Amino acid sequence: MSRIASVILPLPLPEAFDYAEPQGMELAVGDQVVVPLGPRMTLGVVAALRDAAGVNRPLKSVVEKREGGRLPAGSVRFVEWAARYCVDVPGWPLAMTLRGANAPKARPERLVAATGAEPARATAARTRVLEAATEPMAASVLARLAGVSTGVVKGLVDDGALEIRLIEPDNSFPVPDPTLPGPPLNPSQAAATAQLTAMLDEGFATALLDGVTGSGKTEVYLETIAALLAKDPDAQILILLPEIALTQAVIARFAERFGAAPAEWHSAVPTPERRKVWEAALSGQARIVVGARSALFLPFANLKMIVVDEEHDGSFKQSEGFVYHARDLAVVRAKLENAAVILSSATPSLETLANAQSGRYRWLRLADRFGGATLPDVSLIDMRATPPDAGKWLSPPLVAAMAETLGRGEQSLLFLNRRGYAPLVICRSCGERMTAPDTDSWLVEHRYTGRLVCHLTGFSMAKPKLCPHCGAEDSLVSVGPGVERVEEEVRERFPEARVAVFSSDTIFTADAAREMIGAMTAGDIDILVATQSAAKGHNFPNLTLVGVVDADLSLKGGDLRAGERTWQLLAQVAGRAGRHAKQGRALLQTFSPDHPVLQALAERDREAFVEREMAQREAASLPPFGRLAALIVSGPEPAALNAFVRKLAEAAPNAPGVEIYGPADAPLALVRGRRRKRFLVRADRDVDLSAYLAAWKARVKVPGAIRLTIDVDPYSFL
Ligand code: ADP
Numbered sequence: 001m002s003r004i005a006s007v008i009l010p011l012p013l014p015e016a017f018d019y020a021e022p023q024g025m026e027l028a029v030g031d032q033v034v035v036p037l038g039p040r041m042t043l044g045v046v047a048a049l050r051d052a053a054g055v056n057r058p059l060k061s062v063v064e065k066r067e068g069g070r071l072p073a074g075s076v077r078f079v080e081w082a083a084r085y086c087v088d089v090p091g092w093p094l095a096m097t098l099r100g101a102n103a104p105k106a107r108p109e110r111l112v113a114a115t116g117a118e119p120a121r122a123t124a125a126r127t128r129v130l131e132a133a134t135e136p137m138a139a140s141v142l143a144r145l146a147g148v149s150t151g152v153v154k155g156l157v158d159d160g161a162l163e164i165r166l167i168e169p170d171n172s173f174p175v176p177d178p179t180l181p182g183p184p185l186n187p188s189q190a191a192a193t194a195q196l197t198a199m200l201d202e203g204f205a206t207a208l209l210d211g212v213t214g215s216g217k218t219e220v221y222l223e224t225i226a227a228l229l230a231k232d233p234d235a236q237i238l239i240l241l242p243e244i245a246l247t248q249a250v251i252a253r254f255a256e257r258f259g260a261a262p263a264e265w266h267s268a269v270p271t272p273e274r275r276k277v278w279e280a281a282l283s284g285q286a287r288i289v290v291g292a293r294s295a296l297f298l299p300f301a302n303l304k305m306i307v308v309d310e311e312h313d314g315s316f317k318q319s320e321g322f323v324y325h326a327r328d329l330a331v332v333r334a335k336l337e338n339a340a341v342i343l344s345s346a347t348p349s350l351e352t353l354a355n356a357q358s359g360r361y362r363w364l365r366l367a368d369r370f371g372g373a374t375l376p377d378v379s380l381i382d383m384r385a386t387p388p389d390a391g392k393w394l395s396p397p398l399v400a401a402m403a404e405t406l407g408r409g410e411q412s413l414l415f416l417n418r419r420g421y422a423p424l425v426i427c428r429s430c431g432e433r434m435t436a437p438d439t440d441s442w443l444v445e446h447r448y449t450g451r452l453v454c455h456l457t458g459f460s461m462a463k464p465k466l467c468p469h470c471g472a473e474d475s476l477v478s479v480g481p482g483v484e485r486v487e488e489e490v491r492e493r494f495p496e497a498r499v500a501v502f503s504s505d506t507i508f509t510a511d512a513a514r515e516m517i518g519a520m521t522a523g524d525i526d527i528l529v530a531t532q533s534a535a536k537g538h539n540f541p542n543l544t545l546v547g548v549v550d551a552d553l554s555l556k557g558g559d560l561r562a563g564e565r566t567w568q569l570l571a572q573v574a575g576r577a578g579r580h581a582k583q584g585r586a587l588l589q590t591f592s593p594d595h596p597v598l599q600a601l602a603e604r605d606r607e608a609f610v611e612r613e614m615a616q617r618e619a620a621s622l623p624p625f626g627r628l629a630a631l632i633v634s635g636p637e638p639a640a641l642n643a644f645v646r647k648l649a650e651a652a653p654n655a656p657g658v659e660i661y662g663p664a665d666a667p668l669a670l671v672r673g674r675r676r677k678r679f680l681v682r683a684d685r686d687v688d689l690s691a692y693l694a695a696w697k698a699r700v701k702v703p704g705a706i707r708l709t710i711d712v713d714p715y716s717f718l
Contacts, residue, residue: 002052003027005062007035007044008079010095016047020059027062030071032101034064043102045094047076069101071282074337075299081336082322082329087629087693087710092322096297100278103271106169111136112153112162119161125152126161136165171276173286176258178229182222189216189223192364196224196342199362200231200305204335208311208356209344211366212375213575214539217344218250220366221307222257224342228305229258229287235304236287240326242313243267243292244533248514254290265291265298268510293318293326296333303337306330311343311352312568317715325713327352346575347568350617353610354624376546376577376584378602380593392489393481398547398587399493405545406497406526410582413540414486414529415573416549419503420444421485422478425452425463429472438673446505447484457672486549487529494527502530532569538576544584546577551588551598559717560622563597567609570601621682623713627689630714631679632666635706638675644706645677651699655692657684668718674707680717 005027006016019035021027031046041063079097083090113136119126128146139157143150156162185193192209199205211217221239228235239262241250246266255261263277263286277298280286284301291298293316296306308316308327316326327343328351334341343352343361356363369375386395394402394414405412422445425434434443436454443452445463453460467475478485487501500516507513513533519525523542554566570588578584590598600609618625633648635641645663652660662679669676683689693710702708 003049004052004055004059005033005046006048006050007033007062008047008076008090008094009035009037009042009044010098011037011042011091012089013091014089016090017044018057018059020052020061021049022061025062025065027065028070029073030076032066032069032071032098033062034066035062036060043098045071045076045079045098047080047090071097071299072301074303074333075297077336078297078329078333081332082324084694085329085332085690086322086324086712087690087697088322093297093324096294096322097299099294100265100274100281100298103275103278105275106171106272108166108168110138111165111167112139112142112157113137113165115161115163117160119156119159121159126156129153129156130161133162136167169272169276171279173263173280174260175233176229176254176260176262176287178226178233178258180226180257180259182226182257183219185219185223186216186370188366188368189220189370192220192366193223193227195362195364196220196340197227200224200228200340202340203338204340205362206331206334206341206343206355206360207362207364208348208352209342209364209366210348210356211344211346211364212369213346213572214369215346215366216370217346217366218253218309219370220364221309221342221344222253225288225305225307226257232304234284234287234302236281236284236289236300236302237305237307238295238298238300238303238330239288239290239307239309240293240295240316240330241290241309242315244315245310245313246290246292247517247538249517249538251290254288258288262286262288262290265289265295267292296326296330300337303333303339305340305342306334307342307344309344311345312347312349314565314715319711319714319716323709323711325715328713347571347606349568350564350610350613351624354614374578374583375604376574376586378574378586378588378604380551380598380602381587381589382593383589383591393486393549394489394493394547395589398589401545401585401587402490402494402527402547406494408544409542410544411520411523411525411540411542412527412545412547413543413573413576414490414527414547414549415532416481416483416486416529417532417553417569418444418480418482418550419446419455419505419531420453420482421447421488422480422482424479425476426479427467427469427472427475428477429467429475430470432467432469434468434476438670440668440670444482445478447488448506456668481549483529483531490527490529497526498524499527499529500525502528502533504531504533507533532573540576542582543576544578544582546574546584546586548573548586548588551590552592552595555592555595555597560617560628561715563609563613566597567601567613571606574601621684626685627683627687627712628714629681629683629689629693630711630717631662631681631693632676632709632711633663633678633706634671634674634676634709635703636674637705640703641675641677641706644700644703648679648696648700648708651696653692653695653699655687657687658682658689658692666718678717680714 003021008016079093082093114133125148132145139153143153281298355361381397388395402412424442436459441456451460483503574586659682663677666676666678
């Protein structure tokens with residue numbers, strides 16, 4: 001009986017295409033196949049097979065099946081589910097799933113080794129080389145050890161005294177050993193571990209591991225992983241972390257606990273290594289994978305558990321290309337795989353808390369820091385009562401606290417989530433605000449590089465001497481502080497202190513980040529000025545003071561999650577202080593000390609914050625009590641864009657429980673020369689929002705120059 005294969009291609013095509021299965025090919029769901037698409041051949045994946053009886057359309061045939069490349073059926077279902085949920089083409093999530101499959105493999109290493117034969121001609125240099133060749137090594141390393149040029153090494157190879165050995169790369173991952181002893185757990189850690197371990201027997205289930213910073217959440221999920229592997233040595237476990245929390249320190253903790261480093265998947269992993277991780281996920285050989293959000297798309301053969309650490313973190317949302325939220329899709333993936341999910345955070349998202357409150361998620365709490373370390377005292381500094389000096393950013397109480405801390409030989413962290421020197425440059429003479437030529441956002445001044453930079457598009461220019469608008473000379477002034485400017489003030493005030501800045505502009509590589517974190521941990525820095533890159537996950541034993549330069553910053557803008565984000569960020573930053581024996585404190589500079597979010601932070605009253613925030617969301621039927629989606633439409637030409645947006649508005653289906661706001665100019669109305677408009681859709685919880693949006697999208701044809709992006713559950717409203 002002949003069959004039809006429905007094949008998804010990793011391309012922006014609306015659906016899977018049908019191909020005939022050639023006699024004897026014996027395809028299965030998940031097979032990677034080569035199929036003709038127009039004039040060319042393309043790689044795709046079989047999503048379904050069905051009987052060809054009754055189909056009389058002429059179909060092209062599958063050309064080739066890739067042996068050994070069959071994706072697990074769960075991966076294929078996940079691709080389809082993710083595309084449907086996010087109202088996008090299946091080609092996007094499929095391309096993410098195949099990302100490691102087609103990366104180049106690691107090449108064999110070429111080493112040289114002594115053969116034992118005497119060279120035909122001996123010289124002093126040659127003798128040194130042969131003496132140094134105690135084990136196989138790269139020719140360049142051997143030459144360096146012997147203090148000769150690589151020509152001498154090559155001559156010895158030609159002479160037969162050395163030989164070249166090709167060493168195939170090791171494609172295996174060491175198997176974790178769950179029997180290694182972990183630390184003894186305290187009673188609340190032990191109770192949480194026991195509940196999570198019991199949950200593993202239930203197949204799909206979700207738990208919120210809710211514990212203050214430093215309470216041992218990581219310890220708890222490491223123990224749960226150990227319990228899982230002890231019972232099922234072939235189980236695979238995925239740990240998702242925000243990209244910037246993926247530090248060597250975290251990897252080292254896994255390596256130490258299980259005697260084997262986990263597989264890593266994030267942007268800094270070189271491509272041959274990605275191929276190795278991808279294949280080891282597929283073969284089941286990699287048991288523990290620690291990765292950033294896109295690791296969720298790896299083709300696991302036997303996934304039993306997913307941990308989403310720092311589940312509240314906004315970086316789990318990808319908003320370019322395929323728009324998805326890795327925390328939400330992790331729960332879906334686990335459901336499809338019948339696996340367990342642990343969402344871990346000291347400041348859980350309201351969505352997750354609502355699920356925990358309703359009993360849909362198990363809720364495990366760790367109320368205290370481990371080992372008697374106490375949470376920092378949080379106080380607000382009213383910037384109206386104790387303002388900084390003119391042109392300065394640090395208020396007298398914060399400066400005094402820093403001086404005290406420095407005097408005690410302890411460390412301070414000043415937090416400001418603003419890169420560069422100044423967020424805005426204006427002309428004193430005409431009031432012009434410097435913006436990028438093709439984008440509606442301010443240019444940020446960077447003193448280290450002497451440039452004005454658009455953080456949205458990467459555009460940059462030298463800071464001009466004359467105002468580009470009115471031509472006045474030396475009239476451009478820097479407004480407001482970024483981390484570089486705060487650093488300048490700190491150096492002026494504390495010339496004897498060792499000061500460093502940590503932001504993505506000053507620390508470019510993972511090695512540099514590691515070095516700086518190492519220096520901070522070792523106590524070689526007294527005052528660190530940092531953006532949120534340093535706010536997460538790190539453990540600095542001698543850090544006892546955290547100063548938040550502008551606690552009001554993330555409250556501005558007023559989008560749905562402004563309060564929640566501020567709460568999470570500041571609670572996390574404050575949580576950096578006093579993680580060990582010493583008492584820590586956090587001082588928050590604010591112009592609105594009565595703001596309920598800041599009040600709740602100072603009182604360390606999470607319940608008050610959550611209750612108030614939930615009540616507001618419920619009253620407005622906003623997430624988690626309702627659902628949101630955004631449609632973002634952009635185009636280079638205003639008239640064509642307006643015409644399309646009008647058509648799109650007219651095409652919106654009527655449905656009970658759905659409201660549409662817009663179209664409106666997006667707050668960022670111009671990006672890279674494209675004008676942007678937005679719709680916001682609010683729906684009741686029981687509405688199938690994805691289906692509604694798909695129906696809407698199907699009613700319009702998007703012209704070539706126009707881009708329509710659908711963002712289900714948006715996190716950015718710009
Ligand atoms: P969290 O993930 O909640 O921030 P961690 O698991 O990182 O907390 O624990 C905080 C610190 O306390 C770490 O240095 C960790 O090694 C230590 N710690 C936590 N629990 C234990 C334990 N039971 N025994 C020994 N050290 C522990």
